[in-house]
Amino acid sequence: MTVQDIRAFNRFYTNVIGALDYSRHLYAPFTLTESRVLYELAHSPRTDAADLRTELSLDAGYLSRILNKFEEDGLIERTASRRDPRRRRVTLTVRGRETAALLAERADESVGALLATVPAAERPRLAEAMRTVRDLLSEGRPPRREDVLLREPGPGDLGWIVQRNAALYTAEYGWNADYEGLVARIVADFAEDHDPHLERVWIAELDGRPVGCVMCVRDEAPATARLRLLLVEPDARGLGIGDRLVTAVVDFAREVGYRDLVLWTNDILSSARHIYQRHGFVLLAEKPHRSFGKDLVGQDWRLDLHGTRE
Structure with a gap:
């Protein structure tokens, strides 16, 4: 050539x-x-x-x-x-x-x-x-932060969220199929019935492939949104993708009028927890539980969207 x-x-x-x-x-x-x-x-x-x-x-x-x-x-x-x-x-x-x-x-x-x-x-x-x-x-060029695109999900992306959550959490933490079932229900509920003005999914894309995701959905509490299913592929970590995904949720939730943003996670997910802390989330409660085939400590976090602003 x-x-x-x-x-x-x-x-x-x-x-x-x-x-x-x-x-x-x-x-x-x-x-x-x-x-x-x-x-x-x-x-x-x-x-x-x-x-x-x-x-x-x-x-x-x-x-x-x-x-x-x-x-x-x-x-x-x-x-x-x-x-x-x-x-x-x-x-x-x-x-x-x-x-x-x-x-x-x-x-x-x-x-x-x-x-x-x-x-x-x-x-x-x-x-x-x-x-x-x-x-x-x-080829030969390491990926850069600016190479990552945040976009709405396309056909097949919701299925990818279920598959990658199940595969990664099994590989990294030994969780069983119960977790895949939970993720599948969360994704199915969003796909079947969500308000596009108040709920959203983001896919992080790098070199034409999905490498991360997060969801923002309505919570049962009034004026409250819930952050769910934050995930970044191992080979795409270190590019600030998790921080960008959480930023997208926080900005969206604040923009559409939510008062609070909450999430539930487990204490072993230290990298994600550090991202939440940087964005101003406050730990509300911890509770030991037996889920996904493991003994875990669940955590509830909350962000006051009117009290914190970049």
């Missing part, structure tokens, strides 16, 4: 997906770069300008002009981070989220129309070819 081969493929592919025409229809009235910034903000609930600059390899002045435009148009808000006052936290407004959702819908429709031209029997081959290109060009 030569440089010219790759350049020829690039010209072909950008023409097929209409990349050179995006600014005139798909992402109008935004440029492709502006649309990408909106996308990153929509999928990273707690982001600052420095993070965006690093993730997108953008010139600081160029990014500043984009953010100024977004702020003037009422798409974003910029506030000082409580963790580091030198940094400016960037979040989408309601209008900004609606705009990002519209652009995502247009992109999905465009890709769906392109995929419709490929016979169903050939689509697995196309997907495998795309994975091969991605794998070969990223």
